Amino acid sequence: MSSRADRPQFDPRDPLGIDDEFTPEQLAVRDSVRALCRDHVQPHLADWFERGEFPQAAELARELGKLGVLGMHLEGYGCAGMSAVDYGIACEELEACDSGLRSLVSVQGSLAMFAIWRWGSEEHKQEWLPRMAAGEAIxxxxxxxxxxxxxxxxxxxxxxxxxxxxxxxxxxxxxxxxxxxxxxxxxxxxxxxxxxxxxxxxxxxxxxxxxxxxxxxxxxxxxxxxxxxxxxxxxxxxxxxxxLRGPLSCLNEARYGIVWGSVGAGRSCLEAVVDYATTREQFGKPIGGFQLTQSKIADMAVRVQNGRLLALQLGKRKDAGKLLPQQVSFGKLDNVRGAMEVARSARTVLGANGISLEYPVIRHMNNLESVLTYEGTGEMHALTIGQAMTGLNAFR
CATH class of the missing domain: 2.40.110.10 (Butyryl-CoA Dehydrogenase, subunit A, domain 2)
Incomplete structure (x- = not known):
């Protein structure tokens, strides 16, 4: 019988212990991308978002290239050749920072680079992929x-x-x-x-x-x-x-990244709320001590962790060569929808502070409105799933 001291401790930032499913190398990917976001992006995000600018995009592309994130799931031509789960972990961290940053990486690697890598000539690949993997060409x-x-x-x-x-x-x-x-x-x-x-x-x-x-x-x-x-x-x-097989194959690659990335946006909102609720006092105690606040936090935690489990399941299937487009639609539809629910609930816990760019929540809320629509609207993914379940085409 194990003693109480031997039992794992509950981690509010990883409630289900999902990080235990990752290898040390995958955790190193997470930590490296998280550090890049912390050091190079987060100090500037509120200002960039308020001004509607991304002035360091080209510089960040080169930093991401040095890290091996651009086209990281592709083989050869200067690409890192890492697993789908590795790529998903990176997308989660990038979008926990900002959806715009993850979009830069997704479009670079899963759309433009993947199109050339999968469908281009050898000359196309030699000319563009090494420079794109290094972030020297966008x-x-x-x-x-x-x-x-x-x-x-x-x-x-x-x-x-x-x-x-x-x-x-x-x-x-x-x-x-x-x-x-x-x-x-x-x-x-x-x-x-x-x-x-x-x-x-x-x-x-x-x-x-x-x-x-x-x-x-x-x-x-x-x-x-x-x-x-x-x-x-x-x-x-x-x-x-x-x-259309060409462009749709590329979109499927990008949608997979969104499955993970949207979890990152929801996770960022949840973490901001937990930190806020344990320090913000009303009626003589932290607001995290009230039942209604704890109920919201519990619901948000369940939504984020379910999203991580779904993303990991799809990542494992992709690495095994078994991932279907309809399964990606499951992930894109539910994880984006879930992240939006988390962001909106998080904003209510923060009260008036929820609309301030001093916190990430309103930025994630706004960004997720775009994530909901691009790479296939919620309606398109619902119809894709519906057709797969019934065998009937409702698109036309």
Whole structure:
């Protein structure tokens, strides 16, 4: 029989002991990313968010590259070749800091780099992936359009052949990293179906004006992509895929990161509340000593820990080569929804302080409104799950 001294102690920051499931190397990934966020990002976040700027994005990309986080789940070409769980742990820490930071990494690694790594030519890979993994080149991913988000099959951006060249015309909207990107992966309609193109940012006719007046993801670069008679050589096309299978495979990679990242946002809100509730006094004692506050904290803790368990389960399936797109939809739908519930409850515990950028909660609340929508709205993921459960297509 073990003595009381031998029993594990309850940890309010890891109530279910989920960290015990991680290897020492995975915990080192967590600690390294957490330290980068603490030292390079968190001191500036409130100011960046208030100003609606991300002035150190390029510098942070290089720091993230040194850490091996960019494209960390890809093999070769300067990429770290780490596991899906490793990548998820990094995403949780990045979004616990800010959704905009995790978005930078997700778009870089799971969208732009993955598209080139999975569907590009050897020349594309050699030219771009080592620099992108190092953070020396930033990528963006052009799929969403002003009039077509959830229905990419109706995109209006077109690419036509002109001799040996391709000529692209169209617009893309809500593009993370667009204004600071060295390269864009742009998807367009062609006579052969949807094709992807590697577009260097300096190509004539290509521009990426930044989108202003956002109330969410304010510490993030969000842009429009404008393509006016952008002429590209024949080898600019991604040769290994035709049709929506190409962009949708990339989106599935990014959605997986959101499953973990949204847990980080919820966890950050919960930790802020626990710290606040044990020090803020009303009616002669800390507010954490009142039943209603403890009930909210308990509900938030259960939601965050359930989200971590779901993310870990999907990560293990991904590492085993068994993860299905419908399962990613489970994670994206429920973990984002759960993080939003946690953030809103956390704001009520903080009272008036809940709207202050001295605390992370209102920033996470606003950011999660974007996370809910991008990489597939809640409605799209609900219909994906519904179709998988019933065998009936309700999209049309």
């Amino acid at each position: 990528g963006c991913f052009g799929l969403t359009e002003p009039d077509h988000g959830s229905d990419p099959s109706s995109m209006r951006t077109v690419a036509r052949r002109d001799g040996a060249d391709w000529v692209l015309n169209g617009r893309k909207m809500w593009i993370t990293n667009g204004s600071i990107a060295s390269v864009a992966v742009v998807w367009a309609q062609t006579d052969e179906g949807v094709r992807g193109f590697v577009v260097p940012a300096g190509t004539p006719g290509f521009s990426a004006p930044e989108i202003k007046h956002k109330m969410s993801l304010r510490a993030s670069v969000t842009s429009e992509l404008v393509l006016d008679d952008v002429r590209l050589p024949a080898d600019a096309v991604l040769p290994e895929v035709t049709g």
